[in-house]
Amino acid sequence: xxxxxxxxxxxxxxxxxxxxxxxxxxxxSAAMFRQWWHLLPDSVExxxxxxxxxxDRFGEPPHTTMAALVEDLVDVLGPVLDHPYACFGASMGARxxxxxxxALRDRxxxxxxxxxxxxxxxxxxxxxxxxxxxxxxxxxxxxxELGGTPPEVLDDxxxxxxxxxxxxxDLTVLASHExxxxxxxDVPVHVFAGRHDLESTPERMAAWRAETSAAFDLDLxxxxxxxxxxxxxxxxxxxxRDLG
Numbered sequence: 001x002x003x004x005x006x007x008x009x010x011x012x013x014x015x016x017x018x019x020x021x022x023x024x025x026x027x028x029s030a031a032m033f034r035q036w037w038h039l040l041p042d043s044v045e046x047x048x049x050x051x052x053x054x055x056d057r058f059g060e061p062p063h064t065t066m067a068a069l070v071e072d073l074v075d076v077l078g079p080v081l082d083h084p085y086a087c088f089g090a091s092m093g094a095r096x097x098x099x100x101x102x103a104l105r106d107r108x109x110x111x112x113x114x115x116x117x118x119x120x121x122x123x124x125x126x127x128x129x130x131x132x133x134x135x136x137x138x139x140x141x142x143x144x145e146l147g148g149t150p151p152e153v154l155d156d157x158x159x160x161x162x163x164x165x166x167x168x169x170d171l172t173v174l175a176s177h178e179x180x181x182x183x184x185x186d187v188p189v190h191v192f193a194g195r196h197d198l199e200s201t202p203e204r205m206a207a208w209r210a211e212t213s214a215a216f217d218l219d220l221x222x223x224x225x226x227x228x229x230x231x232x233x234x235x236x237x238x239x240x241r242d243l244g
Contacts, residue, residue: 017044018044019046021049022088026173031055062165062169066095066096077100077104085110085112101185115212131168192221196222206218
């Protein structure tokens with residue numbers, strides 16, 4: 001597979017001692033991490049993962065199952081895991097990075113130094129995914145409820161025509177996945193929980209503790225489901241100090 005389609009920023013900071021693989025939320029793109037280059041120290045190389053179906057990969061069909069998505073990620077990432085790395089995942093990206101870590105362990109491939117997650121309830125809770133199997137109007141209402149998407153986007157029928165299919169596909173990836181690992185990861189997990197996140201509350205985020213036999217940390221930050229600018233600075237500051 002062409003790494004350049006999947007991995008945005010790979011090699012731009014060749015001197016970085018640790019790569020940070022960044023996984024976007026459902027319906028999002030690698031663009032959510034464009035400021036991280038300026039916020040992380042030179043010793044950390046952010047590499048944003050771009051899934052099919054969006055941005056410069058708009059013409060490619062998005063995945064609809066976690067198994068196929070993670071299998072492709074393992075193929076893409078295999079050649080670049082010779083470098084120390086960690087993972088950050090937001091919402092859907094948190095779950096993808098977690099399943100990916102289990103797949104890498106099962107294949108005896110290099111594991112991340114640490115797993116950072118935000119805006120996603122602990123997998124052990126097995127919470128139902130909302131919005132994926134409803135009408136377009138119900139899906140739009142769910143997105144409005146979450147916040148983070150400009151109203152002008154949700155009120156533009158042309159933009160919605162482009163957004164909704166990939167968002168529905170991403171949510172289907174989550175809703176159709178029923179992986180229950182018997183052994184937790186031996187990887188430290190650091191959770192960033194939004195105090196005002198009604199979807200993935202701090203209590204639900206704390207359930208990530210069950211997913212690791214290593215260290216666990218939970219940071220409460222003043223944000224909602226989506227990380228605002230202040231929250232991004234807080235997250236990158238913590239990650240930069242950890243990995244740098």
